[in-house]
Amino acid sequence: MGKKRKDIPHKVRIFDSVSGLADSAAETISNEVIKAIADNRSCYIALSGGNTPRVVYERLAEEPYATKTGWENVHLFWGDERCVPPGHPDSNFKMVSDALLGRISIPGENVHRIMGENRPDKEADRYIGEIENAFGVAKGHIPRFDLVLLGLGNDGHTASLFPGSPSLDEKEKICTTSVHPESGRKRVTLTLVLINAAARVLFLVTGKEKSGIVQEILNRENGYLSYPAAKVKPVDGSLEWFLDRNAAGDKELEKNKE
Numbered sequence: 001m002g003k004k005r006k007d008i009p010h011k012v013r014i015f016d017s018v019s020g021l022a023d024s025a026a027e028t029i030s031n032e033v034i035k036a037i038a039d040n041r042s043c044y045i046a047l048s049g050g051n052t053p054r055v056v057y058e059r060l061a062e063e064p065y066a067t068k069t070g071w072e073n074v075h076l077f078w079g080d081e082r083c084v085p086p087g088h089p090d091s092n093f094k095m096v097s098d099a100l101l102g103r104i105s106i107p108g109e110n111v112h113r114i115m116g117e118n119r120p121d122k123e124a125d126r127y128i129g130e131i132e133n134a135f136g137v138a139k140g141h142i143p144r145f146d147l148v149l150l151g152l153g154n155d156g157h158t159a160s161l162f163p164g165s166p167s168l169d170e171k172e173k174i175c176t177t178s179v180h181p182e183s184g185r186k187r188v189t190l191t192l193v194l195i196n197a198a199a200r201v202l203f204l205v206t207g208k209e210k211s212g213i214v215q216e217i218l219n220r221e222n223g224y225l226s227y228p229a230a231k232v233k234p235v236d237g238s239l240e241w242f243l244d245r246n247a248a249g250d251k252e253l254e255k256n257k258e
């Protein structure tokens with residue numbers, strides 16, 4: 001058995017409005033790209049599905065971010081995808097495409113979508129290869145994303161890592177399949193192996209219905225570790241939660257704040 005990892009501190013940022021959160025998250029993401037460009041390298045970002053991330057993508061498509069971000073140096077990936085074709089209303093690719101891609105100048109070859117129309121297990125393996133190629137790493141090497149954006153589901157899931165799913169126990173593969181517990185539909189998802197190797201992970205969460213879970217996870221209460229989102233602990237990176245006041249709830253979220 002591996003050594004028990006110490007809990008890492010997380011930063012919590014609470015915003016009065018969804019719009020304030022979107023501004024700050026867009027600024028953070030844009031600055032991460034600008035920093036990579038200053039270091040003469042590409043910026044690798046994994047995107048999330050979900051309503052809150054969508055608002056952030058819409059903000060990134062506006063000025064000043066559309067122009068100042070230097071999108072041609074960005075490689076975009078998806079944290080998870082529903083197994084549907086890219087034009088389907090449930091497709092996370094379509095969501096990002098509508099909110100952002102159609103409105104910025106990014107080379108097509110830098111947009112690395114999960115092909116939801118393919119057979120899920122084959123696609124998970126294909127996507128591993130696509131990630132390794134884009135990062136220029138050897139097969140089996142775990143790449144380090146500059147930024148991983150995540151949402152939080154009402155059941156504590158993140159990406160398509162659902163409570164109790166075997167995908168949570170994956171120790172080697174950076175991408176795998178999972179099943180959405182309510183619809184029974186297949187998903188393709190990045191695993192904790194890859195997410196926890198990232199340099200920086202941002203959770204983007206809004207809405208009152210998330211406040212109970214947010215509090216349990218951030219204050220490490222009750223059986224918080226049964227929530228997949230609580231298992232996101234970058235080994236050598238930072239973890240930040242961007243919350244609106246509704247998602248933050250009424251109780252103190254002091255513990256483990258940096």
Ligand code: 6PG
Nearest residue numbers: 049050051052151152153158159
């Ligand atoms: C997905 C996601 C998922 C999402 C959360 C939050 O495709 O379902 O990537 O992890 O981010 O379910 O979604 P909402 O913000 O819509 O509640």
